[in-house]
Amino acid sequence: MLDKTILSQYRYDAQGLAEYFSEMYFKDHEKVFPINPFQVLTDLGIHFVFRNFDKMEGLFMPATGDMPMDLVAINARRPITRQRFSAAHELCHYLKDTYVQSTFMCAISSNEYMERYAERFASAFLMPEDELRVQISKVNPDDVELTFDDVLRLADYFGTSFRACYYRIRRRFPSLIADYSDKELNKYKTETRRRDLGLSYIKLYEDLFDAWEDISPTNSLEFAKRLFKGKYVYNDARLEGVKVTYEAASEIIEDIQTNRQASIYCTDSYEGFCNVAGHSIMYDYIFETAHDDRIDIYQLSTLNKNFFLAAQILNMVDQRERRMFLF
Numbered sequence: 001m002l003d004k005t006i007l008s009q010y011r012y013d014a015q016g017l018a019e020y021f022s023e024m025y026f027k028d029h030e031k032v033f034p035i036n037p038f039q040v041l042t043d044l045g046i047h048f049v050f051r052n053f054d055k056m057e058g059l060f061m062p063a064t065g066d067m068p069m070d071l072v073a074i075n076a077r078r079p080i081t082r083q084r085f086s087a088a089h090e091l092c093h094y095l096k097d098t099y100v101q102s103t104f105m106c107a108i109s110s111n112e113y114m115e116r117y118a119e120r121f122a123s124a125f126l127m128p129e130d131e132l133r134v135q136i137s138k139v140n141p142d143d144v145e146l147t148f149d150d151v152l153r154l155a156d157y158f159g160t161s162f163r164a165c166y167y168r169i170r171r172r173f174p175s176l177i178a179d180y181s182d183k184e185l186n187k188y189k190t191e192t193r194r195r196d197l198g199l200s201y202i203k204l205y206e207d208l209f210d211a212w213e214d215i216s217p218t219n220s221l222e223f224a225k226r227l228f229k230g231k232y233v234y235n236d237a238r239l240e241g242v243k244v245t246y247e248a249a250s251e252i253i254e255d256i257q258t259n260r261q262a263s264i265y266c267t268d269s270y271e272g273f274c275n276v277a278g279h280s281i282m283y284d285y286i287f288e289t290a291h292d293d294r295i296d297i298y299q300l301s302t303l304n305k306n307f308f309l310a311a312q313i314l315n316m317v318d319q320r321e322r323r324m325f326l327f
């Protein structure tokens with residue numbers, strides 16, 4: 001359905017990518033507002049789940065040999081409007097960045113270029129400019145400056161937050177609304193006004209449930225393993241005194257997952273990260289062999305060998321280099 005060579009033309013044009021994808025996708029699907037990003041993920045074969053993230057809006061994991069499907073995880077603690085926006089955001093990573101890296105951890109309020117691009121894509125996809133223009137003319141037939149209540153009604157129509165809709169209008173139709181500060185925007189109590197205006201989130205939740213698709217236990221387990229390993233390897237490394245960020249630990253784990261002992265993190269160039277590599281290899285062994293809660297001394301010995309495997313590889317490299325120097 002999607003021409004990847006054409007997609008590459010929009011690497012610096014989030015609006016253009018959203019318009020191109022919408023054109024292709026809605027050739028085969030009815031275009032109804034609010035657009036259901038969860039259904040779009042499902043239609044593309046992308047499985048989505050919800051997780052209680054602390055610092056992330058969402059996460060995208062492209063398919064790998066161990067997990068032959070694309071997976072999106074969305075912060076379960078966020079409002080439904082933000083969850084929908086995150087679903088569209090992760091869709092952008094699927095379309096544009098699948099071959100760039102193995103995991104996309106999308107932090108709340110991130111200023112990284114790829115994340116800002118994905119935010120602009122989500123805004124343009126959920127609130128297409130042509131439809132936004134039509135709806136603005138309905139709530140504002142006299143073409144005067146839009147009120148906050150007008151923006152809230154538009155946000156409800158598109159299934160987005162008040163702020164997302166305000167910023168979209170401000171960027172595309174700046175003459176229709178003033179440039180308000182964060183302080184001024186915060187004074188507008190959106191949830192109170194939603195109740196006063198008789199607006200509801202029911203349709204948004206119905207769309208979510210309609211798109212829900214059970215993930216097979218095997219694939220769900222692989223997804224859980226990767227999240228578990230990322231957190232535990234990171235915390236184990238910190239306890240050992242290794243200065244590493246969660247993102248860096250995840251990158252090391254993903255590289256080892258793909259390249260095993262041939263990973264660059266098992267070389268002398270990354271001597272300080274041998275601890276992280278060892279933990280990752282050890283957890284892989286646990287996942288592959290653990291069947292019950294019982295453990296004996298022989299299994300502990302194997303765990304120990306796996307933990308120090310990266311250090312052993314590094315030691316062999318050092319010995320080989322010393323021999324080359326001597327001879």
